[in-house]
Amino acid sequence: MLKVIFWRLIAFAFTLLVASAILFVTINVVPGSAAKAALGIDATPQALARFNAQNGLDQPLIIQYTAWLGQVLQGDFGHSFQNSVAVGPEVLRRIPVTLELAVLAFIVANLIAIPLGTLAAMRHQRGLDRGVTGFATILGAVPNFWLATLLVMVFTLKWRLLPASGFTPFSEDPIMNLKQMIMPALSLGIISSALLIRIMRASMIEVLSADYVRTAYAKGASEKIAVLRHSMRNALTPYVNVAAVEFGFLFGSVVIIEDIFLLPGIGSFVLVGIINRDYPVLLAAALTITVVVLIVNLIVDLLVSMLDPRSTAKH
Numbered sequence: 001m002l003k004v005i006f007w008r009l010i011a012f013a014f015t016l017l018v019a020s021a022i023l024f025v026t027i028n029v030v031p032g033s034a035a036k037a038a039l040g041i042d043a044t045p046q047a048l049a050r051f052n053a054q055n056g057l058d059q060p061l062i063i064q065y066t067a068w069l070g071q072v073l074q075g076d077f078g079h080s081f082q083n084s085v086a087v088g089p090e091v092l093r094r095i096p097v098t099l100e101l102a103v104l105a106f107i108v109a110n111l112i113a114i115p116l117g118t119l120a121a122m123r124h125q126r127g128l129d130r131g132v133t134g135f136a137t138i139l140g141a142v143p144n145f146w147l148a149t150l151l152v153m154v155f156t157l158k159w160r161l162l163p164a165s166g167f168t169p170f171s172e173d174p175i176m177n178l179k180q181m182i183m184p185a186l187s188l189g190i191i192s193s194a195l196l197i198r199i200m201r202a203s204m205i206e207v208l209s210a211d212y213v214r215t216a217y218a219k220g221a222s223e224k225i226a227v228l229r230h231s232m233r234n235a236l237t238p239y240v241n242v243a244a245v246e247f248g249f250l251f252g253s254v255v256i257i258e259d260i261f262l263l264p265g266i267g268s269f270v271l272v273g274i275i276n277r278d279y280p281v282l283l284a285a286a287l288t289i290t291v292v293v294l295i296v297n298l299i300v301d302l303l304v305s306m307l308d309p310r311s312t313a314k315h
Helices: 002-029 034-039 045-054 061-073 087-122 127-140 144-158 174-208 211-218 223-252 255-260 266-276 279-307 309-314
Strands: none
Touching: 002 061, 002 279, 034 045, 087 127, 087 174, 087 223, 087 255, 087 266, 087 279, 127 174, 144 174, 144 255, 174 223, 174 255, 211 223, 223 279, 255 266, 266 279
């Protein structure tokens, strides 16, 4: 197992290096001028040139990337072009907000997907299966910002049960924190459950048709025992792989939702960086999201190794 972890860490470092290069090039070739965004459209050519020189934007991309990577390896993500605020501490301050939202949304998605996917598989090609499949298909076509707007209309404007926006740290007021995070988490989690329902259903159908499950039925095992004791663990192995990717998607797709609910997370920080062409902000936020996704995938790879009986036997 230690050897597996070692090589996964090597792959993690290499992937992060490649991803950082792609992010840097992509952000810097997007149309738009960081100098004009920071100084205004009326800035003189001399002022624009001075801004570019001060921030190294007049250098070739390879030199800019090398200088930026050297700073990042020292823990320095640079300063915002707009207000000269250090980007690193600002990202660290925002990570808990986005992480809490992603975790809550992930919990919502799994609470929906695992039971519904399992029930659909147990009633394969029957009415319940068709209903769940249709429900998942409809959810897959619904934008999360549309659902967010609908939730605000119902729970805030009509029923006045939940606040429409804002954020209170959990450590200060747990109840208010959860009230403010319920609708954003539902907006992301319900939509994300669409894919996970289909994956859980397909995985469980395959496992339920396996010989060892039929043997369990032949020995008199009830449907509940056959599913929970003999099928669930093996069905979760492929499901967990997809769920890990979905969590990464959740963490990286919070931009619009955080903006709608005015949450001070990384997503809203990315939006500010895009609008202002603030390269240090964009790079720090995008790299942070990449690191979180890679860490989650690393953890899930190790978790799958433990869930898969064949991997367990090897190690």
